[in-house]
Amino acid sequence: MRPGSEDYGAIRGGAIGVRDGTIQWVGREADLAGPPDTLAREIKELPGSWVTPGLIDCHTHLVFGGNRSEEFERRVAGQGTYLSQAHDGDGILSTVRATRAATADTLTESGLRRTRQLIREGVTTVEIKSGYGLDRDTELRTLDTASQIGVGLPVDVRKTYLGAHSLPPEFLDDRKGYLDFVTLEMIPELAKTGRAHAVDAFCETVAFSANECRRVLLAARDAGLDAHLHADQLTDGGGAALAAEMGALSADHLEYTTESGVRALAEGGCAAVLLPGAYHFLSAAQRPPIEHFRTHGVPMALATDMNPGSSPVLSLLVALGLGVTLFGLSPVEGLEGVTRHAALALGLQGGRGQIEVGMRADLAIWDVDHPRELAYWMGGNPLRDRVFGGVSDQDTADGGACR
Numbered sequence: 415m416r417p418g419s420e421d422y423g424a425i426r427g428g429a430i431g432v433r434d435g436t437i438q439w440v441g442r443e444a445d446l447a448g449p450p451d452t453l454a455r456e457i458k459e460l461p462g463s464w465v466t467p468g469l470i471d472c473h474t475h476l477v478f479g480g481n482r483s484e485e486f487e488r489r490v491a492g493q494g495t496y497l498s499q500a501h502d503g504d505g506i507l508s509t510v511r512a513t514r515a516a517t518a519d520t521l522t523e524s525g526l527r528r529t530r531q532l533i534r535e536g537v538t539t540v541e542i543k544s545g546y547g548l549d550r551d552t553e554l555r556t557l558d559t560a561s562q563i564g565v566g567l568p569v570d571v572r573k574t575y576l577g578a579h580s581l582p583p584e585f586l587d588d589r590k591g592y593l594d595f596v597t598l599e600m601i602p603e604l605a606k607t608g609r610a611h612a613v614d615a616f617c618e619t620v621a622f623s624a625n626e627c628r629r630v631l632l633a634a635r636d637a638g639l640d641a642h643l644h645a646d647q648l649t650d651g652g653g654a655a656l657a658a659e660m661g662a663l664s665a666d667h668l669e670y671t672t673e674s675g676v677r678a679l680a681e682g683g684c685a686a687v688l689l690p691g692a693y694h695f696l697s698a699a700q701r702p703p704i705e706h707f708r709t710h711g712v713p714m715a716l717a718t719d720m721n722p723g724s725s726p727v728l729s730l731l732v733a734l735g736l737g738v739t740l741f742g743l744s745p746v747e748g749l750e751g752v753t754r755h756a757a758l759a760l761g762l763q764g765g766r767g768q769i770e771v772g773m774r775a776d777l778a779i780w781d782v783d784h785p786r787e788l789a790y791w792m793g794g795n796p797l798r799d800r801v802f803g804g805v806s807d808q809d810t811a812d813g814g815a816c817r
């Protein structure tokens with residue numbers, strides 16, 4: 415996945431040297447300084463397999479209580495739309511009720527189950543957002559559950575506070591009061607305690623305006639946390655320009671972003687995170703402006719957006735496939751989207767997302783004849799093994815907890 419390389423940056427007949435969880439050498443086996451058994455204590459031969467960087471799911475909301483299959487069933491029967499259901503007390507607030515009612519154990523158990531699904535398909539880094547608690551206790555419980563997932567499974571978890579996801583019922587008549595709570599209490603506390611790496615906000619008619627989101631992202635900046643923004647998903651709310659203005663690492667969704675928004679992303683060095691699972695699941699009408707991203711050189715990442723309302727998608731390979739078939743990415747752009755560009759969207763580009771000397775030895779090993787097949791098969795799982803920080807799942811007693 416080296417930038418600018420031909421044919422996926424493929425090295426045929428390749429070898430990778432790993433020490434202390436880090437890639438020390440990468441190139442053609444024929445160029446090694448000597449026979450492998452004179453250079454390494456342990457050797458893994460992978461004849462006929464392809465090795466890619468471990469996959470990175472850079473946008474999920476996978477810790478939540480309950481699910482929204484009833485709302486889904488009503489919607490596909492023609493009763494309401496995603497937006498009208500959000501106004502009728504379904505939508506995000508129904509998951510807020512279920513998440514507030516869930517114990518830490520229940521959240522951990524279901525969060526682990528969902529994360530295992532991702533790991534089984536080669537994911538080694540996953541971002542998890544809060545935002546279904548909204549009150550202090552439930553938001554902390556969600557972020558701590560995300561930490562527990564990273565302790566319990568061989569995967570690196572990046573935690574994002576999405577307090578500005580929806581206005582909680584107890585603040586229905588006091589938007590400013592809620593934003594005071596998010597910006598003056600929660601964000602400083604989370605930064606101080608290291609409970610979140612980043613802050614996100616939902617910039618949308620049913621959630622928060624661009625001015626309200628600016629306040630949230632300013633507080634994140636003041637607290638030294640990274641920023642992301644749910645931008646222009648259902649309407650053009652100027653989200654892309656705001657993300658760029660605030661120096662966010664990524665702007666996410668972007669179906670309704672205009673060319674001037676794309677230009678702002680390019681100038682701000684902000685990655686575009688595309689979420690074809692949500693587009694598919696909501697039968698959305700408008701695709702994100704892929705051609706403009708290409709023209710202006712905005713890096714495109716792809717993620718599952720795993721959440722109960724708009725994207726109950728438990729497979730990053732499915733998101734990759736949909737990014738190609740629905741959004742028109744090429745298979746190599748899709749693979750960049752779940753590796754190098756996903757690392758960029760999380761601010762981790764120096765350390766992962768490529769098979770490069772000095773990067774973490776996070777690898778996915780596939781039984782395919784060519785990496786384009788990762789965007790081609792849908793519903794199968796060609797993963798043969800996964801390496802997390804230099805340790806192979808096959809060498810772990812419980813199969814890396816992912817078999």
Ligand code: NIG
Pocket residue numbers: 475505506509616644647692719721722723724725
């Ligand atoms: O990324 N857009 C905002 N948040 C989620 C969906 C939330 C929900 O419907 O539960 C998303 O699509």
Ligand code: FE
Pocket residue numbers: 473474475644719721
């Ligand atoms: Fe999302």
